[in-house]
Amino acid sequence: MPYNDSVASRVGARAEVVNAFMRGVYFWMSLGLLVTGGVAWYVAHSEAVLSLFVTPQGGISGLFIGLIIAEFLLVIALSAAISRISATAATAMFMVYSALNGVTISFIFLIYTQASIVSTFLICAAMFGAMSLYGLMTKKDLTSMGSFMFMGLIGIIIAMVVNIFLQSTVLDMVVSVIGVIVFTGLTAYDTQQLRVMGETVPEGDATAVRRGTIIGALRLYLDFINLFLMLLRLFGDRR
Known part of the structure; x- marks a missing residue:
C-alpha cells in the first residue's frame, strides 16, 4: 500500500474512533437526561413521594437535604474513581446520579x-447543541475560555450561597444571567476536551472507551442541566 494511502487509512480509522466515542458520550448523556426527566415528573405528580421530601409546614425535609449531599458525593x-472502577460500575453510578438529580429538581414542576x-427545555437544547457543535468543529483552543468560565462558576456558587441569606431577587437575576453565559461557554469547552479525549483513547480497549464516554456524558449532562435551570429561572412562568 502506498505511504499516503496508509496514512489516510490510519487517519480515517482514528476519526471513526473519535466519532464513535462522541456518539457514546451523547448517547449516555441523553439517557441520563431521560432518566432525570422521568423521575422528576413522577416525583412531582406523586403526593406519596412528595410527602417524603416536604415537611407538614411546607419546608424541605432532612431526607431531601440528604439526597442533595448524596448527589454531590456521588x-x-x-x-475520582473513574480510572479504577469497572465500566459497569461507572455506568451504574451515572444512572443513579441521574435518578437522584431527578428527585431534587422535581420541584420545578410545582x-x-x-x-x-x-419551551425552556427546547431553547436550552438548541443552545447546547449549537455550542457543542462549535466545540467539536472549531480549531481554536478553548482552554483559556474554559479557565475563565470555571472562575465564573466558582463565583456563581459563592453568590448563590450568599443569596441564601440575602434573598435578593436582583442578585438572583444576575446569577442566572451569568450562569447562562458560563454554562454555554463550558459546553463548548467540555465538548472540545472530550474530542481530544476521543483522539487519545486506546483503540480496542472497550473498558477505557466506556469509562471515557461515561465521564464525558457526566460533564455534558451537568452543563445541560445547569444551563436549563438558569434559563428557567430567567424565563420560566411561575404557577
Whole structure:
C-alpha cells in the first residue's frame, strides 16, 4: 500500500474512533437526561413521594437535604474513581446520579408551568447543541475560555450561597444571567476536551472507551442541566 494511502487509512480509522466515542458520550448523556426527566415528573405528580421530601409546614425535609449531599458525593466519587472502577460500575453510578438529580429538581414542576418548562427545555437544547457543535468543529483552543468560565462558576456558587441569606431577587437575576453565559461557554469547552479525549483513547480497549464516554456524558449532562435551570429561572412562568 502506498505511504499516503496508509496514512489516510490510519487517519480515517482514528476519526471513526473519535466519532464513535462522541456518539457514546451523547448517547449516555441523553439517557441520563431521560432518566432525570422521568423521575422528576413522577416525583412531582406523586403526593406519596412528595410527602417524603416536604415537611407538614411546607419546608424541605432532612431526607431531601440528604439526597442533595448524596448527589454531590456521588459526582466526586465517580470523577475520582473513574480510572479504577469497572465500566459497569461507572455506568451504574451515572444512572443513579441521574435518578437522584431527578428527585431534587422535581420541584420545578410545582414552581413553573409545564408549558414554560417544555419551551425552556427546547431553547436550552438548541443552545447546547449549537455550542457543542462549535466545540467539536472549531480549531481554536478553548482552554483559556474554559479557565475563565470555571472562575465564573466558582463565583456563581459563592453568590448563590450568599443569596441564601440575602434573598435578593436582583442578585438572583444576575446569577442566572451569568450562569447562562458560563454554562454555554463550558459546553463548548467540555465538548472540545472530550474530542481530544476521543483522539487519545486506546483503540480496542472497550473498558477505557466506556469509562471515557461515561465521564464525558457526566460533564455534558451537568452543563445541560445547569444551563436549563438558569434559563428557567430567567424565563420560566411561575404557577
